[in-house]
Amino acid sequence: MTINPRSQTGTNLLQTALAKPYHYRRSGRYYLRLRPQGTTQGFFTLSLRTTDKATAMTISQDILSTLKAYHLDNPEASWDELRERLLDIAEYSLTMAHGDSSLVAYEMINDEHHQALREASAKLPLSVNQQRAVSKALEIIEASQERMKGRSGNLVEIVRGLKDESCGTSVALSPSLSVSSSERLTFKALSALYMEERKESIQASTMRDVRSSCEAIATILDDLDLKAHTREDMKNLRDKLLEDRKPSTVKKLLTRLSTVMDWAVHNGYLDKSFDKGLKPTKGADSSREAFSQDQVKALMAHAEALPVDAWQRWALSLGVIAGTRIEELRQLTKADVKQVGDVWVIDINRNDGKTAKTKNALRVIPLTDGAYGFDLKVFLEFVQRADSRLFALGAGRFSELLNGLIRDVLGVKADRTLTFHSLRHSLAGALKAAEIPVGTAESILGHASGSISYDLYGAGSGVDVGRMAEALVKALR
Template structure:
């Protein structure tokens, strides 16, 4: 749990009773604010990592119960009192149900909580019992992360051990991270610090990818002290990654490595890094393959065979004719289908708590009536009958259904070289084949720095929208 703490002089927030918490919403995302009793100046602010109110309240209750586990307002708490709370914390983490959004949120909050507890153990004047509770809580958090990946064995053992331990047993204190240990920094430490600092500027979906990449790198580097790492260490990392990964995947991982290492140097954690020039070039092109024209036509033929009120029909069709990312598509609302300068478009925006991969992804994409048999009027009727969101499934289920349809209709290989994302590659290839100017193609796909959003329309936007519409008509004419 990384917190923004603004403390009045002399106030130790970790040993001060907390006033009643309250929640607020900013840019669609929910936050929890806590403050010490008796002051209006000191406070903690925690991002709850979600735009869904019900999920936010569940996460908030979980955080508050976890804080109570350490009796942070009572340094005199006995080990028996702390152990009882830790049992509740561990059992709750073991048995709680998760949806797609809460899995992402809890993974990130547990990581931040883990980092904050390690700093507290190393730097704050906690009692021996509090230190012991923090040490056990770190084990619970690590095991909870494993449980959310479907491996609950460690957490089950922790719950069993805590319940089976007799009250009053004396156990030697074992700090999870001593002050002296802070002199060395593993890649796991660096990446945790990096993600904690960037948590508010990186979208949840992107942060999930950052976290996964950093875990893969950190597993190989292990306990290597990055303050004394060598060029040979980095070359060994690259070679180890290449043992069981495609060059294109290794290239992405090493790009993430460089991002974290540059950040560490710029922020004074490292004096230098030796990660440059490592990326493989042979076979490093994207492993994602575009669909052929025959495959695209077969997919659209399947879509058109579905009922006009079936959401799958329109999700597949929009993927083909607009090249949207699957999460951009899933979040579309009724209000996002509109006319701009007489052209029907879908608007990719951040309204109502929606997220996009980058700011350049904010754009409008024209809808090409007749492309591969796309029926614009039938789609508009589907939109008219929709409540608010066009597609109501969560991210994981939405992706599974659409990619499952692709596999069934096109008999795709199991190696994931062709997925829903391949439709973007197909459209990019069609735009290139039609000799569409690069800038216009990038505006359609959301790569250009000059992409259009509903909030950023300028004097030339009408011309640009019509230019994109004409480009898509030309590119999709074969269909």
């Protein structure tokens, strides 16, 4: 990293508010120039250590996102706010894919961040929470360097520790929901406490699933006092659940049980929990299957034969070529179909009261003209004729009719093995078969990678969308 000597705004990037970045190329190699806000003279220059434009733009975006997360300009920041930033960085560092050029670049970048953070800790008037965050950030950087050499253990433990700390954050409860040490504590009462605390941070659709899972568990545990529960009680619960449920369903229910029990221990409602190691392994993989290529082609052939103004035509088509979740699809509006550069996309967002499963689900997905016969021009005409919402049905009816159509076209059973969601599995399989990088596939599917490098903004968004568009063309051909 080089620093223009005329800069008077700070000693390193972590102390400086930055204007819009500038990329340039010298002798075939790409560089990132960062200028402090309010000046036309001082600037920082980082070599991106690559001659490949796409790689340079990705590395550049990562640098900018990391700097934004590390900025130490808010002495009032709570530890929870800083911890969330650190968790994002740690998860991304753990899960990102590297090529030879990016390994070299990131080793250099991490060294510079490490030095800058140590200087900030020594010289800046940081609050206790900020100093704590700097200390943890240094650990993350050191563990990230190890991970790039094939040793990821320390970084895994850091991520786990930051997540566990999140579970232990205590919130005051209303008197009606408090529990005294002498009272019996059933799972029904405990899960009510958990849901009351988490109701502001969990999406409504997810909360419905949480409530349903907890009710199933509470029905079996009945009036068992969890303050005195044993390992045998938990094993009996598992066996009862397995009597009339698939192993994959029981695995999900026991995951929910562990979440609630861990929360209870961290918040002092229970001294211990005996729920670990109960999940069934045989047959516990998801019962959802991917459609075969012949089945996908049959669905698209049926869709293309429907009238151009039939919502079923476009719901099926988008499921096949974009791999959306069914509720993401149902909520699409006319404004969500847009152009990014030269690429038409659908924008999955939380605007106007829409919901999304996770923050990683917020994304844009390129539309691949010609994939399985998909006609982009005709679809855009459908969008123009639509009201604000592309699909007018409510969630239950939309899912019922769309899944019913799939069963009718393919002649499959209503056993939840092959459903609309299976189209996501099919697209994921196509991306894998086409050897698309994991990070790009996760960006398309909205999987929870924790990556901060795919936040789309500024000049980098066109690059990321272009890369996703190319990946889909390759996977769907």
